[in-house]
Amino acid sequence: MKLTGISILSLMLLFFTHSVFSQEPDWLVKIKNIKPLVSTREDVIKMFGEPLEKERISYGKYYDFKDGRMNVIYATGLCVTKLEDGKENVYGWNVPEWTVIDVSFTPKKRINPKKLNINLDEFEKEEVWDVPGSFEYLNNELGIYANIYKGKLETISFYPAKKYDYLQCK
């Protein structure tokens, strides 16, 4: 088969549009550099600078990007046992204080989840029962949570993957 100029041009155009539209958003590339239970507050500050309300002592910190808001939650370094409904539950992670345990991002403008390059078919899907059109997607193996509202991504979170379960307080 002989490739004409037009077919070569069409192929190039197809390749170009595919690479543009399947490209992960900048913010996603950035926040993926933060690894739950591995990255520390120092790592986050090195990558993103000081958070909003930096004077406030809190294990939850916000960062504003032009596309949305990032929320990083750090470990307190403590294990806490609580008596709930007559049962003892243990919370927390056996990691040093100020280790990242959760990072999430809420885009200003909801985006098509296809742009995430994440296969949501491999996620558990749950309907948010009181908000029509809202679904939560969870993948505990990978430690990824996504909230999709009316087909668009509202929030994505990265939390400790299943392989880190041994670090949970017991």
Place this chain on the structure above:
Amino acid sequence: MTISVHILLFIHIFHLFINSLLLFTVVIKVEDIFDQVAKNGGFIVADDVVKKYNKQAISLYGKKAPYPIGIQSLLKGENEVLSNLRVQVYISLLIHELIHRAGISGHERFGREAFNALSAEDQKLNPLPKKKSEYESYFTNRFNENCSYNPYVTK
């Protein structure tokens, strides 16, 4: 014949008048409540009152609520106005609207925002659960323990 038409017309106008009066009263009271929310904090818990609320919203507005409600509004302290279901529906609609404006449709974020709103000392005592499915009850528990913060309305 003419007299019957006049009577019917009078009843209709009277009905409209009463309706608008009722609606006006509800709005005024809701504003009072929102002032109270802003001053005192206090917040909301999702529960199974939803269906009842939606039915009420339909009867109140004659159509389905813009965002069918999953939230029962609760305020710090007693308020006799809250015993009025019409007002509760109204508050729920408004709070739900606020949550949507804040870009929140999943309940995971309820838990995260509740954690962020706590003081560092309270965060130490109340770490977030590992399971995302427990985030909403985390939020509810924090609310039940301490109504002095409100991650959405007072911000």
